Amino acid sequence: MNGYQCYLKRMDNVIPMEIRASQELGYNLGLKLIRGAYMNEERQFAEKNQRESPVWDDIESTHKCYNSAVRNVVSSMKSEDLLFVASHNQESCDIAKNLVSERDMKDLERVRFAQLRGFSDQVTSDIANDGFRVYKYIPFGPTEQVMPYLVRRGQESRQVLREQKFQNEHLKKEILSRFRLF
Amino acid sequence: MFRFDTTFTLIKKFFIYKVMGSNLFINYSLGGMKVMYRLFGVKLTNALIENTAGTIFTGGVSLQDLEREMKKAQEERGIGTVAMSVVEGLKDVENSKLDEFLDFSLKSIDTLTQEGTQEGHLALKLTAFVSTDITEKQSQAQEYFAKNILGVSYQQEDNSILSRAELIKNLNEAGIKNNSEAELDQLIENLSNDDGEMTAVHRYAKGHLFPLYGKRSPLMEEIAQKCGGLTSADFTNIDLFEERVRVMTDYASRQNCLLYVDAEQSFIQAAIESYGQQMTHEHN
Numbered sequence: 001m002n003g004y005q006c007y008l009k010r011m012d013n014v015i016p017m018e019i020r021a022s023q024e025l026g027y028n029l030g031l032k033l034i035r036g037a038y039m040n041e042e043r044q045f046a047e048k049n050q051r052e053s054p055v056w057d058d059i060e061s062t063h064k065c066y067n068s069a070v071r072n073v074v075s076s077m078k079s080e081d082l083l084f085v086a087s088h089n090q091e092s093c094d095i096a097k098n099l100v101s102e103r104d105m106k107d108l109e110r111v112r113f114a115q116l117r118g119f120s121d122q123v124t125s126d127i128a129n130d131g132f133r134v135y136k137y138i139p140f141g142p143t144e145q146v147m148p149y150l151v152r153r154g155q156e157s158r159q160v161l162r163e164q165k166f167q168n169e170h171l172k173k174e175i176l177s178r179f180r181l182f
Numbered sequence: 183m184f185r186f187d188t189t190f191t192l193i194k195k196f197f198i199y200k201v202m203g204s205n206l207f208i209n210y211s212l213g214g215m216k217v218m219y220r221l222f223g224v225k226l227t228n229a230l231i232e233n234t235a236g237t238i239f240t241g242g243v244s245l246q247d248l249e250r251e252m253k254k255a256q257e258e259r260g261i262g263t264v265a266m267s268v269v270e271g272l273k274d275v276e277n278s279k280l281d282e283f284l285d286f287s288l289k290s291i292d293t294l295t296q297e298g299t300q301e302g303h304l305a306l307k308l309t310a311f312v313s314t315d316i317t318e319k320q321s322q323a324q325e326y327f328a329k330n331i332l333g334v335s336y337q338q339e340d341n342s343i344l345s346r347a348e349l350i351k352n353l354n355e356a357g358i359k360n361n362s363e364a365e366l367d368q369l370i371e372n373l374s375n376d377d378g379e380m381t382a383v384h385r386y387a388k389g390h391l392f393p394l395y396g397k398r399s400p401l402m403e404e405i406a407q408k409c410g411g412l413t414s415a416d417f418t419n420i421d422l423f424e425e426r427v428r429v430m431t432d433y434a435s436r437q438n439c440l441l442y443v444d445a446e447q448s449f450i451q452a453a454i455e456s457y458g459q460q461m462t463h464e465h466n
Binding site: 001002003004005008010013014016017020021024025027028029030032034036038041042045054080082084114116117118119124125128133134135136137138139140141142143144145146147148149150151152167168171172174175178179 | 185189192193195196199200203208211212215219224228231232235236238239240241242243244245247248251252255259260261262263264265266267268269270303305335336337338383384386387440441442443444445446447448449451454455458459461462463466
């Protein structure tokens with residue numbers, strides 16, 4: 001399945017078109033929704049080539065595009081379609097979970113969730129506890145390639161870092177609770 | 183989530199998260215890593231990273247490491263794994279190197295599915311199987327083909343139908359004038375619904391200049407040459423690339439491994455998206 005980068009302005013049109021095509025041509029949808037990881041590069045490339053930036057101007061527009069895509073796909077998906085909500089954002093995950101429950105599709109497990117390993121563990125844990133299928137995206141390979149990849153993800157996604165701060169609070173609580181037990 | 187970790191691991195995680203979340207780290211760590219590689223060497227620097235941040239954020243270096251981490255996540259926490267082999271797209275890369283990566287991907291599928299006995303999940307970059315300079319040219323050609331020749335608007339409400347005359351006019355405008363009637367008929371048939379109409383949806387979903395599961399016609403090659411600057415040597419490499427992708431997707435399908443095509447930068451994304459879409463149509 002393809003990854004659909006919701007920080008791109010064109011995704012507002014592409015995702016509804018993909019849904020329509022799957023319905024009219026009769027194939028099963030397979031979508032992995034992501035926010036995108038090359039924001040700075042895209043903006044620099046557009047500026048260098050004197051083109052309009054393909055990326056939304058602010059993070060709110062990206063959130064809006066992502067959440068709208070989640071709503072669109074979950075509301076119209078068939079039982080054999082598959083949606084991967086690859087997001088660290090609590091709100092986006094909640095929207096997907098609520099819609100799946102409303103459509104009584106939870107047991108089908110056709111809407112699945114994923115977060116990067118080591119990031120947003122609290123979000124992963126909540127999704128698993130709510131009975132949804134959730135995955136950790138685990139990069140592996142030579143250290144000199146994997147770590148720069150992860151750092152670049154961090155550089156591109158300040159949102160993930162904000163989520164990370166939220167996670168740190170949970171981590172601190174768990175550590176303190178262990179010492180209280182002793 | 184944290185209740186499965188030892189207190190030592192929790193404290194380690196806490197400090198590493200603090201450091202990695204700081205602007206100082208985010209802005210200067212790549213430069214810092216380069217300096218460390220120069221000062222302490224690759225082995226020592228890697229050992230340091232692998233035993234600190236590596237244990238928290240990665241699945242390790244080898245397939246064995248990944249398998250261990252995967253089992254741990256599933257057994258202890260009931261959480262699945264999408265494995266992602268990190269490869270940076272390369273320019274002017276040797277075919278032998280790309281074949282090596284194909285072999286590694288097939289081995290990864292075996293590990294992830296436990297030799298086909300369970301559902302596996304593998305994320306991959308298609309640019310690990312072909313040089314990025316070729317993907318860039320393919321993307322340029324694919325984008326021109328979809329937008330300018332087929333008039334794909336990506337608008338959901340688009341109900342336009344492209345006529346044969348309009349298609350010929352668009353081809354002429356792209357400098358393609360001597361195509362045979364038979365080739366044109368074939369292209370139109372590929373892009374049409376049962377009523378023989380080239381609808382907006384069919385043009386969007388079937389407008390692939392580089393067919394992964396069909397034959398690339400001389401007309402398509404001419405479009406790719408004119409609109410993307412592809413050469414005959416590039417076509418040979420594209421054939422090898424497409425064969426690698428077919429081998430991998432067929433094997434993944436037989437072994438019950440879901441494949442996730444990683445999206446990349448816009449200047450190479452049109453080709454990646456086109457191939458990903460064709461894989462979806464074939465295997466979903």
